[in-house]
Amino acid sequence: MAPLQKRALYGLAFGVVWAVAMIVVFIAKGGVGTFSDDQGFRLIVDGLWIGGLIFYGILMFTLRKRNQIDERDRLILGRAPVVQLWAVIFSLVIWTIVLTETYWDQGIPPIFMYIVFIATLAVSAVAQSIGILVGYWKGVSHG
Amino acid sequence: MAKTASIRNRIRRLRFDNNEMTQEELANRAGCTRQTIIALEQGKYVPSIELAFKIARVFGVSLEEVFQYEEAM
Numbered sequence: 001m002a003p004l005q006k007r008a009l010y011g012l013a014f015g016v017v018w019a020v021a022m023i024v025v026f027i028a029k030g031g032v033g034t035f036s037d038d039q040g041f042r043l044i045v046d047g048l049w050i051g052g053l054i055f056y057g058i059l060m061f062t063l064r065k066r067n068q069i070d071e072r073d074r075l076i077l078g079r080a081p082v083v084q085l086w087a088v089i090f091s092l093v094i095w096t097i098v099l100t101e102t103y104w105d106q107g108i109p110p111i112f113m114y115i116v117f118i119a120t121l122a123v124s125a126v127a128q129s130i131g132i133l134v135g136y137w138k139g140v141s142h143g
Numbered sequence: 144m145a146k147t148a149s150i151r152n153r154i155r156r157l158r159f160d161n162n163e164m165t166q167e168e169l170a171n172r173a174g175c176t177r178q179t180i181i182a183l184e185q186g187k188y189v190p191s192i193e194l195a196f197k198i199a200r201v202f203g204v205s206l207e208e209v210f211q212y213e214e215a216m
Contacts, residue, residue, distance in 0.1 A: 002178040070175035071191050072182065139187045 003068040006130035008062065014059060018052040019124035033136065036111055049118050056125055075140045080131030087127030089122055095119065116139065150189045152210045154180065157202045173197040 001009075026046060029041050069077070095116045158164040166180040173180075175199060182188035190198070199209045
């Protein structure tokens with residue numbers, strides 16, 4: 001397995017665990033209602049996503065070694081953002097439709113924009129790794 | 144999956160003829176990863192001109208002795 005491929009697998013695994021952990025904590029603590037009323041809960045969620053982001057950055061940095069990425073890896077890496085972009089767009093479309101339909105009569109509370117941001121961030125991190133793995137799976141044919 | 148490349152190569156044969164050079168050794172000497180050598184040998188990847196020259200130089204042969212261009216049918 002290529003070092004970049006390994007890095008993408010670690011990134012994907014961490015990203016999924018990170019996203020699931022945030023969802024579980026959010027639901028277990030009482031969801032949107034509690035999030036709105038309880039500042040302590042908001043701080044926990046803040047710590048979780050900011051801490052996850054920092055950990056993700058450290059993981060990617062430590063796995064990155066010079067001379068382990070060649071021209072084929074760079075081609076694959078260059079194509080990964082296509083998957084990332086589509087995943088982010090898809091995520092935003094889903095959020096927009098769900099929020100619009102749910103709160104059509106009430107107006108959308110600003111709190112949901114915060115959730116949209118966190119979700120987009122997590123999706124973006126995971127989708128880049130998926131993009132790299134898809135690149136290896138499909139293969140690049142020309143240098 | 145990847146399309147079959149129209150440029151074929153004799154890397155596997157040349158490795159065998161050079162004291163059964165390992166993919167890892169060829170990769171190190173050509174400045175790429177072993178996975179790229181594997182992809183090349185399987186015909187799933189066509190290298191850049193630079194990498195092609197480096198590989199030919201490792202074997203001490205001309206570029207065309209390693210890579211052959213074939214018109215797509």
